[in-house]
Amino acid sequence: MSNEQEREMAYKNINFEIEGRIARLTMTRDDRRNTITEPDVVAEFIDVFKRLQTAREASVLIITGEGKAFCAGGNIKDLKTSDEQEAPLQHRYTYVDGIQHITQGLNTLDIPTIAAVNGPAYGGGLDMTLFCDIAIASTNARFCEQFVNLGLIPGDGGAWIMPRKINWQAATDILLTGRTFDAEEALRLGVVYDVVEPEALLPRAEALAQQIASRPPNAVRFIKMLMRQGTTQPLADHLEHCASAQAxxxxxxDHRLALDAILAKQASPAFKGR
Known part of the structure:
Protein backbone atom coordinates (compact mmCIF):
# COMPACT_ATOMS: atom_id res chain seq x y z
CA MET A 1 0.00 0.00 0.00
CA SER A 2 1.37 3.43 -0.95
CA ASN A 3 1.99 6.27 1.50
CA GLU A 4 -1.10 7.99 0.13
CA GLN A 5 -3.18 4.86 0.75
CA GLU A 6 -1.72 4.46 4.25
CA ARG A 7 -3.28 7.73 5.30
CA GLU A 8 -6.77 7.67 6.76
CA MET A 9 -9.16 6.14 4.24
CA ALA A 10 -12.42 7.97 3.55
CA TYR A 11 -15.63 6.53 5.03
CA LYS A 12 -18.74 8.23 6.42
CA ASN A 13 -19.23 6.28 9.63
CA ILE A 14 -15.74 5.09 10.51
CA ASN A 15 -12.14 6.16 10.23
CA PHE A 16 -9.76 3.52 8.91
CA GLU A 17 -6.01 3.62 8.43
CA ILE A 18 -3.06 1.28 8.11
CA GLU A 19 0.36 2.34 9.32
CA GLY A 20 3.37 0.24 10.23
CA ARG A 21 1.45 -3.04 9.90
CA ILE A 22 -1.19 -1.82 12.38
CA ALA A 23 -4.73 -1.20 11.11
CA ARG A 24 -7.00 1.09 13.10
CA LEU A 25 -10.79 1.28 12.80
CA THR A 26 -12.59 3.99 14.77
CA MET A 27 -16.38 4.18 14.82
CA THR A 28 -17.21 7.88 14.45
CA ARG A 29 -20.98 8.16 14.94
CA ASP A 30 -20.85 9.54 18.48
CA ASP A 31 -24.21 11.24 17.82
CA ARG A 32 -25.73 7.73 17.57
CA ARG A 33 -23.43 6.17 20.17
CA ASN A 34 -21.60 4.38 17.36
CA THR A 35 -24.45 2.05 16.40
CA ILE A 36 -23.53 -0.53 13.78
CA THR A 37 -26.81 -1.95 12.42
CA GLU A 38 -27.37 0.67 9.71
CA PRO A 39 -26.77 -0.70 6.18
CA ASP A 40 -24.17 1.95 5.33
CA VAL A 41 -22.20 1.17 8.50
CA VAL A 42 -22.29 -2.56 7.78
CA ALA A 43 -21.10 -1.91 4.22
CA GLU A 44 -18.10 0.04 5.49
CA PHE A 45 -17.13 -2.73 7.91
CA ILE A 46 -17.41 -5.28 5.09
CA ASP A 47 -15.16 -3.14 2.90
CA VAL A 48 -12.55 -2.88 5.67
CA PHE A 49 -12.54 -6.64 6.20
CA LYS A 50 -12.07 -7.21 2.46
CA ARG A 51 -9.16 -4.76 2.41
CA LEU A 52 -7.49 -6.51 5.32
CA GLN A 53 -7.93 -9.98 3.83
CA THR A 54 -6.68 -9.07 0.36
CA ALA A 55 -4.07 -6.33 0.86
CA ARG A 56 -2.23 -8.13 3.70
CA GLU A 57 -0.26 -5.04 4.76
CA ALA A 58 -1.60 -5.22 8.31
CA SER A 59 -0.74 -7.77 11.01
CA VAL A 60 -3.25 -6.59 13.63
CA LEU A 61 -6.44 -4.50 13.81
CA ILE A 62 -7.46 -2.14 16.64
CA ILE A 63 -11.17 -1.27 16.91
CA THR A 64 -12.39 1.59 19.11
CA GLY A 65 -15.12 4.21 19.31
CA GLU A 66 -15.05 7.98 19.07
CA GLY A 67 -16.72 9.98 21.81
CA LYS A 68 -18.26 8.65 25.01
CA ALA A 69 -19.48 5.27 23.72
CA PHE A 70 -17.66 2.30 22.27
CA CYS A 71 -20.71 0.90 20.50
CA ALA A 72 -24.41 0.78 21.39
CA GLY A 73 -25.14 -2.03 18.92
CA GLY A 74 -28.49 -1.27 17.29
CA ASN A 75 -30.49 1.94 17.26
CA ILE A 76 -33.68 1.55 19.32
CA LYS A 77 -35.59 4.10 17.22
CA ASP A 78 -34.69 2.23 14.03
CA LEU A 79 -35.85 -1.00 15.68
CA LYS A 80 -39.23 0.57 16.46
CA THR A 81 -39.62 1.68 12.84
CA SER A 82 -38.66 -1.71 11.40
CA ASP A 83 -41.04 -3.51 13.79
CA GLU A 84 -43.90 -1.41 12.45
CA GLN A 85 -42.99 -1.56 8.75
CA GLU A 86 -41.25 -4.87 8.03
CA ALA A 87 -42.67 -8.38 7.66
CA PRO A 88 -41.06 -11.22 9.67
CA LEU A 89 -39.13 -12.57 6.67
CA GLN A 90 -37.70 -9.11 6.04
CA HIS A 91 -36.54 -8.96 9.66
CA ARG A 92 -34.57 -12.15 9.02
CA TYR A 93 -32.79 -10.63 6.03
CA THR A 94 -32.07 -7.49 8.06
CA TYR A 95 -29.82 -9.64 10.25
CA VAL A 96 -28.46 -12.03 7.62
CA ASP A 97 -27.57 -9.20 5.24
CA GLY A 98 -26.69 -6.76 8.00
CA ILE A 99 -24.93 -6.97 11.35
CA GLN A 100 -24.17 -10.68 10.99
CA HIS A 101 -21.63 -9.69 8.33
CA ILE A 102 -19.71 -7.79 11.02
CA THR A 103 -19.52 -10.67 13.48
CA GLN A 104 -18.79 -13.15 10.67
CA GLY A 105 -16.08 -10.84 9.40
CA LEU A 106 -14.44 -10.54 12.80
CA ASN A 107 -14.65 -14.28 13.37
CA THR A 108 -13.01 -15.17 10.05
CA LEU A 109 -10.47 -12.35 9.80
CA ASP A 110 -7.02 -13.94 9.68
CA ILE A 111 -5.23 -11.20 11.62
CA PRO A 112 -5.71 -10.69 15.37
CA THR A 113 -8.14 -8.02 16.53
CA ILE A 114 -7.94 -5.79 19.60
CA ALA A 115 -11.03 -4.03 20.95
CA ALA A 116 -10.16 -0.81 22.80
CA VAL A 117 -13.44 -0.32 24.66
CA ASN A 118 -13.59 3.36 25.54
CA GLY A 119 -17.14 3.51 26.90
CA PRO A 120 -20.47 1.68 26.98
CA ALA A 121 -20.61 -1.50 24.87
CA TYR A 122 -24.22 -2.60 24.70
CA GLY A 123 -25.88 -5.36 22.68
CA GLY A 124 -23.96 -5.67 19.44
CA GLY A 125 -21.19 -3.58 20.98
CA LEU A 126 -20.63 -6.17 23.70
CA ASP A 127 -20.75 -8.93 21.10
CA MET A 128 -18.21 -7.10 18.93
CA THR A 129 -15.96 -6.94 22.00
CA LEU A 130 -16.28 -10.69 22.46
CA PHE A 131 -15.64 -11.46 18.79
CA CYS A 132 -12.33 -9.58 18.98
CA ASP A 133 -9.34 -11.69 19.99
CA ILE A 134 -8.29 -9.37 22.82
CA ALA A 135 -10.29 -6.64 24.56
CA ILE A 136 -8.88 -3.83 26.67
CA ALA A 137 -11.37 -1.62 28.51
CA SER A 138 -11.31 1.86 29.93
CA THR A 139 -12.60 2.26 33.47
CA ASN A 140 -15.44 4.20 31.79
CA ALA A 141 -16.62 1.08 29.95
CA ARG A 142 -19.97 -0.48 30.78
CA PHE A 143 -21.37 -3.67 29.29
CA CYS A 144 -24.89 -4.98 28.77
CA GLU A 145 -26.38 -7.78 26.67
CA GLN A 146 -29.70 -5.96 26.53
CA PHE A 147 -31.58 -8.09 24.00
CA VAL A 148 -33.63 -9.99 26.58
CA ASN A 149 -34.82 -6.67 28.03
CA LEU A 150 -36.42 -5.99 24.63
CA GLY A 151 -37.94 -9.45 24.33
CA LEU A 152 -35.30 -10.41 21.76
CA ILE A 153 -32.26 -12.66 21.34
CA PRO A 154 -28.75 -11.63 20.21
CA GLY A 155 -29.22 -11.69 16.45
CA ASP A 156 -25.52 -11.20 15.80
CA GLY A 157 -24.20 -14.39 17.42
CA GLY A 158 -23.82 -13.16 20.98
CA ALA A 159 -25.28 -16.36 22.45
CA TRP A 160 -22.74 -18.33 20.38
CA ILE A 161 -19.59 -16.39 21.27
CA MET A 162 -20.21 -15.57 24.94
CA PRO A 163 -20.14 -19.15 26.32
CA ARG A 164 -16.98 -19.70 24.27
CA LYS A 165 -15.21 -16.69 25.82
CA ILE A 166 -16.42 -16.85 29.43
CA ASN A 167 -17.83 -19.63 31.60
CA TRP A 168 -21.31 -21.00 30.96
CA GLN A 169 -22.87 -19.78 34.22
CA ALA A 170 -21.61 -16.21 33.80
CA ALA A 171 -22.77 -16.19 30.17
CA THR A 172 -26.21 -17.42 31.24
CA ASP A 173 -26.42 -14.67 33.87
CA ILE A 174 -25.44 -11.93 31.42
CA LEU A 175 -27.61 -13.16 28.55
CA LEU A 176 -30.77 -13.90 30.58
CA THR A 177 -30.80 -10.97 33.01
CA GLY A 178 -29.76 -8.21 30.62
CA ARG A 179 -28.01 -6.49 33.51
CA THR A 180 -25.31 -3.86 33.16
CA PHE A 181 -21.83 -4.53 34.55
CA ASP A 182 -18.67 -2.47 34.79
CA ALA A 183 -15.15 -2.90 33.46
CA GLU A 184 -13.77 -4.52 36.61
CA GLU A 185 -16.44 -7.22 36.52
CA ALA A 186 -15.80 -7.67 32.80
CA LEU A 187 -12.15 -8.29 33.68
CA ARG A 188 -13.03 -10.86 36.35
CA LEU A 189 -15.35 -12.69 33.97
CA GLY A 190 -12.90 -12.70 31.07
CA VAL A 191 -14.94 -10.42 28.82
CA VAL A 192 -11.87 -8.17 28.67
CA TYR A 193 -8.16 -8.86 29.13
CA ASP A 194 -7.14 -5.63 30.86
CA VAL A 195 -8.65 -2.47 32.36
CA VAL A 196 -6.85 0.87 32.29
CA GLU A 197 -7.61 4.53 32.92
CA PRO A 198 -9.22 6.33 29.94
CA GLU A 199 -6.07 8.22 28.96
CA ALA A 200 -4.08 4.96 28.91
CA LEU A 201 -6.51 2.98 26.75
CA LEU A 202 -5.20 3.68 23.26
CA PRO A 203 -1.53 3.66 24.32
CA ARG A 204 -2.10 0.23 25.91
CA ALA A 205 -3.81 -1.10 22.78
CA GLU A 206 -1.12 0.41 20.56
CA ALA A 207 1.69 -1.11 22.63
CA LEU A 208 0.14 -4.55 22.38
CA ALA A 209 -0.49 -4.10 18.66
CA GLN A 210 3.12 -3.01 18.15
CA GLN A 211 4.35 -6.18 19.82
CA ILE A 212 2.20 -8.33 17.55
CA ALA A 213 3.07 -6.31 14.44
CA SER A 214 6.78 -6.79 15.11
CA ARG A 215 6.46 -10.57 14.83
CA PRO A 216 6.69 -12.49 11.52
CA PRO A 217 3.34 -11.79 9.79
CA ASN A 218 2.79 -15.26 8.38
CA ALA A 219 3.42 -16.89 11.75
CA VAL A 220 0.90 -14.52 13.35
CA ARG A 221 -1.75 -15.45 10.79
CA PHE A 222 -1.11 -19.18 11.07
CA ILE A 223 -1.25 -19.10 14.87
CA LYS A 224 -4.60 -17.30 14.84
CA MET A 225 -5.92 -19.80 12.28
CA LEU A 226 -4.77 -22.75 14.39
CA MET A 227 -6.31 -21.29 17.54
CA ARG A 228 -9.64 -20.75 15.80
CA GLN A 229 -9.68 -24.19 14.19
CA GLY A 230 -8.56 -25.84 17.41
CA THR A 231 -11.77 -24.88 19.22
CA THR A 232 -13.74 -27.36 17.08
CA GLN A 233 -11.13 -29.90 15.91
CA PRO A 234 -10.03 -33.20 17.43
CA LEU A 235 -6.41 -33.05 18.56
CA ALA A 236 -5.28 -35.40 15.79
CA ASP A 237 -6.67 -33.10 13.09
CA HIS A 238 -5.19 -30.06 14.81
CA LEU A 239 -1.74 -31.65 14.96
CA GLU A 240 -1.91 -32.48 11.27
CA HIS A 241 -2.65 -28.83 10.48
CA CYS A 242 0.20 -27.80 12.80
CA ALA A 243 2.62 -30.01 10.89
CA SER A 244 1.50 -28.56 7.55
CA ALA A 245 1.75 -24.97 8.79
CA GLN A 246 5.17 -25.57 10.30
CA ALA A 247 6.43 -27.06 7.04
CA ASP A 254 11.28 -14.55 7.93
CA HIS A 255 12.06 -17.83 9.71
CA ARG A 256 15.62 -17.78 8.40
CA LEU A 257 16.05 -14.14 9.44
CA ALA A 258 14.74 -14.87 12.94
CA LEU A 259 16.89 -17.96 13.35
CA ASP A 260 20.03 -16.17 12.18
CA ALA A 261 19.37 -13.26 14.56
CA ILE A 262 18.89 -15.57 17.55
CA LEU A 263 22.03 -17.58 16.78
CA ALA A 264 24.01 -14.36 16.34
CA LYS A 265 22.49 -12.93 19.55
CA GLN A 266 21.19 -9.93 17.62
CA ALA A 267 17.94 -8.01 17.93
CA SER A 268 14.95 -9.27 15.99
CA PRO A 269 15.08 -8.11 12.37
CA ALA A 270 12.35 -6.28 10.48
CA PHE A 271 10.27 -9.13 9.13
CA LYS A 272 9.02 -8.98 5.56
CA GLY A 273 6.08 -11.37 5.46
CA ARG A 274 7.96 -13.68 3.11
Missing part, protein backbone atom coordinates in the same frame (compact mmCIF):
# COMPACT_ATOMS: atom_id res chain seq x y z
CA UNK A 248 5.37 -23.91 5.21
CA UNK A 249 6.79 -21.51 7.80
CA UNK A 250 10.17 -23.26 8.01
CA UNK A 251 10.70 -22.46 4.34
CA UNK A 252 10.06 -18.72 4.74
CA UNK A 253 12.60 -15.93 4.63
Missing amino acids: VLQSTE
